[in-house]
Amino acid sequence: MNKENNWCHYSGMPSPTAYQTDTLVVNDMIHIWMNALGLSEWIIATEAIDEKAVVYEEGVPESDQYFVGIQIDRVKKKACIYHDRLLNEEDILHELLHVKNPDWSEDQVNAETERLLKPKQR
Numbered sequence: 001m002n003k004e005n006n007w008c009h010y011s012g013m014p015s016p017t018a019y020q021t022d023t024l025v026v027n028d029m030i031h032i033w034m035n036a037l038g039l040s041e042w043i044i045a046t047e048a049i050d051e052k053a054v055v056y057e058e059g060v061p062e063s064d065q066y067f068v069g070i071q072i073d074r075v076k077k078k079a080c081i082y083h084d085r086l087l088n089e090e091d092i093l094h095e096l097l098h099v100k101n102p103d104w105s106e107d108q109v110n111a112e113t114e115r116l117l118k119p120k121q122r
């Protein structure tokens with residue numbers, strides 16, 4: 001898979017507190033965060049991809065070798081989250097923040113994701 005400019009690729013450590021979830025729960029979490037972020041008119045889909053389809057640079061530790069990215073069509077207000085491992089709430093919120101804030105840097109998105117998830121982890 002090519003990494004195009006409209007792709008967000010991040011490879012942070014999988015959070016040990018983030019739970020792995022099934023599709024139904026993922027869809028619920030997407031809707032909850034879409035509403036919370038004011039993105040309810042968007043269509044957000046998810047698609048699992050073959051992990052072998054993603055090529056990692058040399059030296060990337062195995063624990064970081066997973067892909068979660070989003071492709072965004074701002075005209076049609078559609079986006080698709082591609083993933084080669086199960087999605088957790090952190091992934092979903094992170095990608096939705098990219099939809100909501102197109103000009104934010106990766107650091108800004110990460111900081112806001114952490115801030116929004118924090119109260120729930122107490």
Ligand SMILES: [Zn+2]
Nearest residue numbers: 008010106109
């Ligand atoms: Zn990102």
